[in-house]
Amino acid sequence: DSGVTQTPKHLITATGQRVTLRCSPRSGDLSVYWYQQSLDQGLQFLIQYYNGEERAKGNILERFSAQQFPDLHSELNLSSLELGDSALYFCASSGVRGNTGELFFGEGSRLTVL
Amino acid sequence: AQSVAQPEDQVNVAEGNPLTMKCTYSVSGNPYLFWYVQYPNRGLQFLLKYITGDNLVKGSYGFEAEFNKSQTSFHLKKPSALVSDSALYFCAVRDLIGSGNTGKLIFGQGTTLQVKP
Numbered sequence: 001d002s003g004v005t006q007t008p009k010h011l012i013t014a015t016g017q018r019v020t021l022r023c024s025p026r027s028g029d030l031s032v033y034w035y036q037q038s039l040d041q042g043l044q045f046l047i048q049y050y051n052g053e054e055r056a057k058g059n060i061l062e063r064f065s066a067q068q069f070p071d072l073h074s075e076l077n078l079s080s081l082e083l084g085d086s087a088l089y090f091c092a093s094s095g096v097r098g099n100t101g102e103l104f105f106g107e108g109s110r111l112t113v114l
Numbered sequence: 115a116q117s118v119a120q121p122e123d124q125v126n127v128a129e130g131n132p133l134t135m136k137c138t139y140s141v142s143g144n145p146y147l148f149w150y151v152q153y154p155n156r157g158l159q160f161l162l163k164y165i166t167g168d169n170l171v172k173g174s175y176g177f178e179a180e181f182n183k184s185q186t187s188f189h190l191k192k193p194s195a196l197v198s199d200s201a202l203y204f205c206a207v208r209d210l211i212g213s214g215n216t217g218k219l220i221f222g223q224g225t226t227l228q229v230k231p
Binding site: 002004033042043045048056058090092101102103104105106107108110 | 146165204219222
């Protein structure tokens with residue numbers, strides 16, 4: 001158990017809809033990262049937050065947005081969903097505790113867009 | 115830009131035999147390198163990392179990796195494979211941005227390890 005919690009584990013929705021994925025980082029971790037894993041694109045970095053502030057942005061579509069709240073949990077919002085958005089979405093966290101550099105991943109949220 | 119390459123889509127070995135999965139990197143500055151494993155329908159689990167120091171790094175489940183600066187490689191190895199090692203393995207490099215140690219990881223495409231009894 002990595003200590004990173006993601007909900008929901010599975011989500012099935014229709015094209016054009018909007019969903020919210022939630023992530024609770026390990027206790028004390030200030031950084032949250034979102035990744036998308038699809039068969040053809042591998043693991044793609046989407047966005048990073050550090051202590052509530054956006055820190056880095058990757059290949060995140062304009063239809064997607066994220067935020068990190070004061071209690072450090074994060075949400076990834078996906079809107080106007082398309083079939084191609086079907087993927088496994090991972091949240092990871094890291095922090096200054098130990099300062100060792102590795103990320104700790106949650107179990108992921110599997111999104112299926114029909 | 116920082117990047118890693120895993121040239122093998124799949125590695126097949128027999129149980130009890132040694133295994134190697136290849137990873138090469140391209141970074142500016144000193145590399146921070148990682149290996150992760152992903153079992154089916156699970157998240158990524160950290161195996162080991164190289165930050166500095168000894169070129170041979172030991173990690174979880176009997177895995178080790180050898181850092182080679184001249185060849186810009188960080189190959190993952192295990193002396194004796196188990197069927198239960200069958201999974202998807204990712205090499206990654208930290209993208210050092212800004213200050214501190216909160217840079218994202220950039221992943222290779224992954225190598226599927228198949229260990230046959």
